[in-house]
Amino acid sequence: MDISNMLRSDFYYELPQELIAQTPIEPRNASRLLKVDRRTGKCTHDRFYNLKEYLNPGDLLVVNDSRVLPARIYGEKADNGTFIEFLLVEQRGENEWEILCRPGKKAKIGTRFVFGGGILSAVITDVLEDGNRIAKFECEKGSFFATLDQIGQMPLPPYITEKLKDKERYQTVYSNEPGSSAAPTAGLHFTKEQMADIEAMGVNIAYVTLHVGLGTFRPVKEDRVLDHKMHREHYEIPERTAELINKTKAAGGRVIAVGTTSCRTLESVATFYKEIKPCEGYTDIFIYPGYEFKVLDGLITNFHLPESTLIMLVSAFLGYENTMNAYKVAVEEKYRFFSFGDSMFIS
Known part of the structure; x- marks a missing residue:
């Protein structure tokens, strides 16, 4: 060809x-x-x-x-409980990740979100050209990865609609x-x-x-x-x-x-x-x-x-x-x- x-x-x-x-x-x-x-x-x-x-x-x-990673996590805006979904894309530093999030308009720089009833929190530190965000995470106790294992879900491809057991x-x-x-x-x-x-x-x-x-x-x-x-x-x-x-x-x-x-x-x-x-x-x-x-x-x-x-x-x-x-x-x-x-x- x-x-x-x-x-x-x-x-x-x-x-x-x-x-x-x-x-x-x-x-x-x-x-x-x-x-x-x-x-x-x-x-x-x-x-x-x-x-x-x-x-x-x-x-x-x-x-x-x-x-x-069980990279899909669901949480809420810390000040008013608005729903948010994060999908971790790439680690950028210690407990710092590039993320996809929706709804994106809720994730402005400085906004804080909580996950798993507060055992994990994140603050948006930057917005990238493609719309992805940089988030800095904090754990209530234990390591970030252990917390993620506890509350995260597997990021299955969009063509898989069945729940993974x-x-x-x-x-x-x-x-x-x-x-x-x-x-x-x-x-x-x-x-x-x-x-x-x-x-x-x-x-x-x-x-x-x-x-x-x-x-x-x-x-x-x-x-x-x-x-x-x-x-x-x-x-x-x-x-x-x-x-x-x-x-x-x-x-x-x-x-x-x-x-x-x-x-x-x-x-x-x-x-x-x-x-x-x-x-x-x-x-x-x-x-x-x-x-x-x-x-x-x-x-x-x-x-x-x-x-x-x-x-x-x-x-x-x-x-x-x-x-x-x-x-x-x-x-x-x-x-x-x-x-x-x-x-x-x-x-």
Whole structure:
């Protein structure tokens, strides 16, 4: 396709509403798996618990260990009890956060809000150009994160309308570093037992951290893809992970990213530093068809929204025609889509 004239509408596909998964499947790894050959586009239907049949000793899975915050909190204006909703977007300092809030007109600089009957309070300290606010929080007792766990709700995507019964089902089993506004959903399929089985067969598992921002849910509004500006997200690659990636590549093994967030972390570092090394920073990398991958040999991912930056990333790795065909097959075969949906493995 002509990259310079690539349109958002090029990445549209018809999705029946009933294929949008509303609840997580049990057990986690019972979800379906669409294995797609990157060279030929051939599709194979399987279950996620059979993932190891497509892995080789010496491969490396790179997973994102970010943990989702129960980032949606409901409270009231301290002086008159007016309802307010906060959604934490990004930590800016100690107990200081960038937030989305509604109704926004109630959140002027200096306004104080209380949550959970007063165990948490916040004062608006700044209003940003895009309308987001900066809020400084204070806890009645205990830590901010412990208080958030007590009163906060999971920030489920807007297309999920069912109430989540168990908060942990919107976390990966290896989540460890709090900070995400949305789950790195490709990893939701793994069980601890499955990960142990995979390691036992000689496949290594390495961890990166990328805190998933709300930009994940923001649609591409520009008609021309190249006019879209990506949100930024904080990432970290620890020393052990950098070593494992470099050793795997040197030995001829495959580096397989679990999720677009792991993919964006690896490709950001390789693009910026021309190598994989221990580091941390912010990335706003936008991966779309025409991008030359520097690290990835495989990608495990869910099925993404039409016209989203995520389906564009998949198209860059799998190829545009192969991607749109795989999605067509998934719709015809009634796979479950989006955050709680089924999985695709591209290699």
